[in-house]
Amino acid sequence: MDQTETSVTTVTSVGPDAVALELETPDGFVAQPGQFVRLGVEIDGDVESRFYTLSSPDTDETLEVTLTYDPESVVGARLADLSAGDTVTVAGPFGDAHYDGEAHALVLAGGPGVGAAVGIAERALAEDNDATVVYLDDEPLHEDRLSTLSGAGATVTLVSDADGLEAAVEEAAGDESVFVYGFDDFVGLASDALVENDFDVDAAAVESFGAPPE
Secondary structure, eight states: OOOEEEEEEEEEEEETTEEEEEEEOOTTOOOOBTBEEEEEEEETTEEEEEEEEBOSSOOSSEEEEEEEOOTTOSHHHHHHTOOTTOEEEEEEEEOSOOOOSOSEEEEEEEGGGHHHHHHHHHHHHHTTOEEEEEEEOSSOSOHHHHHHHHHHTOEEEEESSHHHHHHHHHHSOSOOEEEEEEOHHHHHHHHHHHHHTTOOGGGSEEEEOOSOOO
């Protein structure tokens, strides 16, 4: 879909300098959890755009992205400061690293990659499939949703370092479809953990967010 204007429905804090931004789904927009969109917001008369991964299990009525931001930044801080009724533009969806009904989903997430993880896990459970989330972050985001997922039958493991990540992957059954979301450094750690545990890294759906912000 080309850049289309839509309205903000809610902006919810989900952790330190992090929000979940929920938007009305434009007519004709359909996306799968794990795909990403380009959001645009007006700043000083110009529209500035950035890419964000979906964190909602579907886009039936609304779509959600989760973003972390530097309070001194321009675009991220502006998006985080929006309120219900404000408008943004949305284009997409983009990306092939998304959930498509796999029976056993193993999602490895670092930092804001947990947005994609909760969206995929919620969708998998809604379709009576299995979901495992392994999340590496010193200050976890979306703790309420992760807790709800755990209570609903998903396997959720929070880890704080590479050793914990590798151990959590080792606990997986080995027949899961693997998804990886996070900045470049996390993607490297996740790939190493998968290789150490005999997963086919080439078969994994991987979405890198690039270099982490300085």
